[in-house]
Amino acid sequence: MLGQWLDWSLDGQLPDQKQGVFPSGSYHLYAPGVLELIPNTANHAAHACIFSAAIHGNETAPVELIGEWLSRLEAGSAILGAPVLVILGNLPALKAQQRFITTNLNRLFKRELHAEGEEPERARTLMAAVDDFYTRHSGLPKLHYDLHTAIRDSRYPRFVVEPFADSSTDAEQWDWLAAADMQAVLHQHQHSWTFSHYSKHYHAAQAFTFELGRVAPFGQNDMASLKPMCALLTALSEGHSPAHRPASQMQFFKVQHELIRHSDDFQLCFAEDTANFNRFEPGTLLAQDGEAGEFRVGDTPLYVVFPNASVEVGARAALLVAPVT
Ligand SMILES: O=C(O)CCC(=O)N[C@@H](CCC(=O)O)C(=O)O
């Protein structure tokens, strides 16, 4: 059954049978693309885990990663020892293999959301699913890993974004991320209304957005490079303490400036194929934006992450970041 879940989700259908069992636990389908797994026995180190993928429909490596882990659970070669909520975010976009249909789902995770339409409706469903899951498992520490891939190449192919919130990240998370072969960490400097931010801001969960390589169609992802990440997800789902490595092997950055597209005339002043974490020297012209003017690097170098001149007017067109020393 777990192996077929992805197909059912893509059909946007719930099967007649919404609950069932597998060797180490039981499952409950709450909505298309929203699956809770409950262990027969929870281990002492268990977290209430949320693993989400396909918040952007063209980011397929995380879907393959989760699919592979679900198959091992079903076969009994992986053992569930913690409750896990598995989410496939934007199902119509996943089916169409595009980032989103109408608007970027990953900017809508805000309780005061008034927008109407397919993606806002989905954001409301997913926020309620997260709230209900954490309520059902309120005795456990909360964790949410939202898995993505990036549009461009990156000087650090695998990295995480730590959402901004009042609650803090446990020190051990950095050691787990290093062992999962994450190469960089990006600390957000303000609220961003992404899915991982939702869990951190409203529930004080340990939460990150993961960038697991570059966007590619199903079957063309470099899954070998994600073996350590697979080991982290497996350990968490077993309710065991994951492997540690010194966090110092990762490069830490902090966002200094968010470049917003203010007009139709917005353009980035560097090559389309510039990689994430490319460095720009003081004085470099980075963007021009109609009447809003130009943006230049100030007195210290800046590194660009997620540049995208084609975003909607009013949306983020790039993050400009600096290393944390
Ligand atoms: O490669 C890109 O330009 C986008 C990759 C992506 O989807 N990144 C997330 C990051 C979320 C965050 O800022 O925490 C996004 O843009 O939603």
Ligand SMILES: [Zn+2]
């Ligand atoms: Zn994404």
